[in-house]
Amino acid sequence: MSTPVIEVRDLGKCYRLGAIGATTLREEFSAQWARLRGRAGAAQPKDFWALSDIAFDVQPGEVVGLIGHNGAGKSTLLKILSRITEPTRGRAVLRGRVASLLEVGTGFHPDLSGRENIYLNGAILGMTREEIRRKFDEIVAFAEVAKFIDTPVKRYSSGMYVRLAFAVAAHLEPEILVIDEVLAVGDAAFQKKCLGKIGEVSRDAGRTVLFVSHNMGVVANLCSRAILLKDGRVLKDGPANQVVSSYIQAGAQGVGEVEWRAETPDVTSERLRLRAARIVLDGVATGDVPIDREVALEYDFEVRGARANVTSSIHLFDKQGVWVLCSGPASADLEPGRHRHRVTFPANFLNDGLYTASIFLITNVTQIQVQKREAISFCVYETGTGREEYGGAIGGCVRPRLEWRTGPVPTVEN
Amino acid sequence: MNPGPRTETVIAPTSGWRFLNARELWAYRDLLWLMVWRDLASRYKQTVLGPLWFVVQPLVTTLVYLVFNKVARIDLGTMPPALFYLGGLLAWNYFAQTFQSTSVTLVNNAGLFGKVYFPRLIVPLSAVISNLLALAIQLATFAGFYLAYKTTAAAGTFGLGWAAVLLPLLVLQVAAFSLGVGLWIAALTAKFRDFSIVAAFMIQLWFYATPVIYPLAQVPEKWRGLVALNPMTMPVEGFRAALLGTAFPGAGLCALSVGLTLAVVASGVLVFQRIEKNFVDVI
Missing domain, CATH: 2.70.50.60 (abc- transporter (atp binding component) like domain)
Structure with a gap:
């Protein structure tokens, strides 16, 4: 086995309950005062471990899904790996360029044009101006906004906005791509395009993808491996379809x-x-x-x-x-x-x-x-079968497999 | 994405204080310029006057102080009051505007900082740089008035001083100082919102404590020491010395001012980086 591109060891993140949120000076003083006078009990903040003892390795080219209920610690883990916040304990090593995409269109400025925002957003995500210049045409083509490229993005439809934002992100060339549920936006056709792009990135370029989603179909389909988090710990780590189905069974949404x-x-x-x-x-x-x-x-x-x-x-x-x-x-x-x-x-x-x-x-x-x-x-x-790369929701009350045919239009003989 | 080939990123809790990571800031230089340009491009979009506002604002302020001067009768010697005020306001406005935009760095960018990593110092640094444009435009306005007054009877009472060569250094000092104070307030505001109110209030009082609308020479002897402790005293006086040929502040005042500036900007960076690392958890 080669050197893992992501190495996470004993990672933990502790929040102090009661100390979260901006306080006013007066509150801070009175809390200190209470502590000084030995009435620590009342004001003592409670520790809450949002993550503890997280450990896993990711090999180059793996596409790993992170799943779990709300509050299981997925977002905290992504935030730590994206360096937005620091862990309280442990360490993680990322080998290679990391791009994290926790939101589509981070840093977009509504008054600036599409063109200007491509440069700005690209730079925020870590691209150099030269790289953006090189990929500019490709980004515009992918987003399908060529006609409006010099219009301020505040006049874009929400669909155009999302397409442009994703297009920038999709053209980063990181070795490690960290993505949070960003595909929940946009129309179905575009979602399909985005997922296709992610799949392509991992398959052809051998890049590593870490992916958080609530859509089990996408995880089962797109990821080779999944990590299930529960209450801040790794509950299961293995082939995506197995982890997904055990997650769903544990969730027991239906009463059997x-x-x-x-x-x-x-x-x-x-x-x-x-x-x-x-x-x-x-x-x-x-x-x-x-x-x-x-x-x-x-x-x-x-x-x-x-x-x-x-x-x-x-x-x-x-x-x-x-x-x-x-x-x-x-x-x-x-x-x-x-x-x-x-x-x-x-x-x-x-x-x-x-x-x-x-x-x-x-x-x-x-x-x-x-x-x-x-x-x-x-x-x-979902088990991920029969949807190819498409990860979005499929509408309808039922989803029968109907017989379809693709073929040439028959020529009519006179 | 951290630019650069085959980088290895180690994520672990840091303890204590961190100073600048110059290499990382350098790697993100393109972002710095794009942020500067964003500040400039977005500020006056959809305004009719655009960058003309940079001119209008100090002119109106100067007008107000001209009226004020008629009432308060501050002795400016033979110096044309309009030039005196415009000259003093140059340094002060750059300080006040930069301070204002850097002090809200964390609170105003909470959404951005919560979603993507880049060296947070890029944002206040970009404000320091983008405010230079306003300074340049105001300097041009000043030049216009300067030339106009040169054709009047008062022409002999003022002129560019030898200190004009020091002007870039003075600008650098004001930039550093406003960044330092801004970072302090940014860090404190992230923890205690009280400081956003303190900041607005502070800047108003500070203005009167700085010899902007009166010359340092007019300050009573016993208060001089106190005024000298204000690091903005030297650059404001220095600007006027450079542009109007008044006396350049003494060596003692200069050393004190520069020393305090260095202390403020270094401690500002330290405090800012300490608060910034877990800032998204407390916002």
Whole structure:
């Protein structure tokens, strides 16, 4: 193995809670006074370790995703590696030119023209004037703003602004590129272009990329490796798709299994009672489902008293509350006792995101006995398959794989 | 991105005080010039008069002091009062404007500093340099008045002094001093917002404590020592000596002023760098 380009050892960052934020002189004096008089207890700031014992190496050419919940320490780590703030403990060594992109368009001045801002922004990111001059045309072409290059950027549309800002950053030639969630901006087509550029940078130029994202699809797709942070520590470090899926499972956004023990009115009628529901993947109940796997929703109910003609129905809603579909089995005469309905969603059918199902139990085709709203929810997550380099959100309630063809226009013979 | 080939960056907690990293500042020289140019280009965009404001502002101030002079009857000898005030204001305005723009370095650039690394000193340094343009324009205004007065009856009472050759050094001293004071206030303001109010107030009082609208010779003997402790006294008097041929301040005053300036700028850099390294955590 070659020398790692990034070497992080025992890195820690401590914030003093209670001491954060600008104080006024008076507060400072009274705090000092309290300390002097031995009433330290009240004013003592609390230490909070935003990061502790962080250690990892990154080899040249690796694209590493940093993932974790908000507050896990991702941004703090990036800020330390970008030298914006100092660590409290430990050390990190970066070998090569580092460009960090924590925001798109840092230092853009609204009154200055696109041309002027390219120079300014490039210099802020660490390029020399000569380098910027050399790449100027390329940047303008990438941003697609050639016509407006001498217009103040405050008159740009937000899309143009973002395109220009990213274009500058994309043309840095660092050996190490540190990027924070900057791709969440811009339209889908441009995101695709940006991600393509990042992929190209790492593949062709052998550059190292450290990348923070909340978009698991992008991480799984773009990164070869991922590091999962939790409460300021490295929880997992390994191949991106494995770390991503364990992160998603740990997140457990969806509730995979529900049981209703009490006979509340929402699950009970005289004839029927809903007892439990679960999402089943490979025979195991789970709340999180990879987008490219078949998954089943099943629920158990009880027929009470006498035989009944029973059917049921599910209403599936996406996270925006859009009613995605409605489905149910053929009705059947069932003996008293427990029964189960099960429906299977094919692989590559639902979109990614959270889905919620309402369950209806019905007798004689039309008589609704039980209606359990938001009975169960589950989360479909990206695995990075079938999207090539595109990392942005893919819209729609469902995302079926349809048959597509690309070909020449057939010539018409006369 | 830290310019330069195959650099190795070591990130570790620094303890104690850091002085200038000259090599790094040099590596970022292009940024310094672009920042200077940004200051200049952005300041007067969308104004009608543009850089003419550099001229208007001291003229109006001078007019005010001319009226003030009629009331207060400060003895300026045979010197035309307009030239006296314009000459004194040259050094003072450069100091005041540079101080004003450097003292807000950290607070005004918090967003930028929180997102990208570059030597933070670049920003106050660029203010020091970009304010030189205003000084140059004001110097040109002064030259216009100088020539106009040379054709009047008072022509014999003033003229360029031998000290004119020292003018670049005087400018350098004012630049260094305003940077030093600005860095102090910038660092203190980052910790305690009180200092932004103190700064505005301080500059007003300081103006009257500096012989800008009165000559040092008019200060009563027993107060001279106190006025000499003000590092701005020497450059303001020196400017007038250079441009109008008044007496150049004595060697003792010069040594004291230069010594204090060096102390202020060195300590300013130290304090600024100490505050700056974890500044984004406390903003």
